[in-house]
Amino acid sequence: DQQVKQNSPSLSVQEGRISILNCDYTNSMFDYFLWYKKYPAEGPTFLISISSIKDKNEDGRFTVFLNKSAKHLSLHIVPSQPGDSAVYFCAASASGGSNYKLTFGKGTLLTVNP
Amino acid sequence: DAGITQSPRYKITETGRQVTLMCHQTWSHSYMFWYRQDLGHGLRLIYYSAAADITDKGEVPDGYVVSRSKTENFPLTLESATRSQTSVYFCASRNQGDYGYTFGSGTRLTVV
Numbered sequence: 001d002q003q004v005k006q007n008s009p010s011l012s013v014q015e016g017r018i019s020i021l022n023c024d025y026t027n028s029m030f031d032y033f034l035w036y037k038k039y040p041a042e043g044p045t046f047l048i049s050i051s052s053i054k055d056k057n058e059d060g061r062f063t064v065f066l067n068k069s070a071k072h073l074s075l076h077i078v079p080s081q082p083g084d085s086a087v088y089f090c091a092a093s094a095s096g097g098s099n100y101k102l103t104f105g106k107g108t109l110l111t112v113n114p
Numbered sequence: 115d116a117g118i119t120q121s122p123r124y125k126i127t128e129t130g131r132q133v134t135l136m137c138h139q140t141w142s143h144s145y146m147f148w149y150r151q152d153l154g155h156g157l158r159l160i161y162y163s164a165a166a167d168i169t170d171k172g173e174v175p176d177g178y179v180v181s182r183s184k185t186e187n188f189p190l191t192l193e194s195a196t197r198s199q200t201s202v203y204f205c206a207s208r209n210q211g212d213y214g215y216t217f218g219s220g221t222r223l224t225v226v
Contacts, residue, residue, distance in 0.1 A: 006156075032213045034213065034214055036217075041219075041220070042219055042220070043204055043206075043217030043218050043219045043220050044157070044204070044217045045217070046214045046215075046216070049213065049214065089156060089157060093213050100145045100162070100164060100208060101147075101159060101162060101172070102213075102215060103159075104149075104156050104157040104158075105156055106154065106155060106156035107156050107157075
């Protein structure tokens with residue numbers, strides 16, 4: 001049972017346009033969400049996060065939106081740059097109990113074309 | 115060097131052999147994790163550890179063994195490697211109170 005779902009394996013956008021990556025979750029205990037970015041032959045690196053008490057968090061070109069009622073979050077990249085081409089993983093955590101585990105989605109490969 | 119390091123970066127082994135992947139972190143983070151990345155599956159948790167001598171199974175632990183005698187090291191052993199264990203393995207650590215992990219660069223393991 002996949003608790004964090006990224007239903008789009010890939011996304012292609014033009015440089016300068018907006019990239020929107022989506023993520024859905026099923027576990028209502030999740031209360032903290034993160035996005036990781038991964039380049040080939042490297043480990044994932046932290047990009048941005050959001051707590052369930054917020055519905056938006058912004059960091060430069062990156063904004064994460066959280067819709068708790070829909071159990072949906074999205075990552076917006078504006079404007080997209082070729083260097084943003086990577087695999088993006090959505091991850092979620094539940095505080096309390098085994099709160100040190102992140103559950104990851106399968107990832108979305110973003111390609112930004114010059 | 116400060117950070118989290120994995121060794122080796124690449125490994126080819128034969129079916130049935132025992133192989134150990136190493137992970138070392140310099141921050142004294144309490145929590146350490148092993149994930150495998152496979153096409154179509156994303157990152158799946160194999161084992162994790164909350165402190166030295168405390169380990170627990172993740173989502174896909176079968177065929178793997180871990181130990182954590184020292185805070186900074188968290189080796190992952192494949193006792194008898196199988197082709198299905200061909201994958202990229204990532205080690206990660208997390209500090210107490212943080213949600214995010216810091217990942218190593220990964221070990222690409224091929225079992226032939």
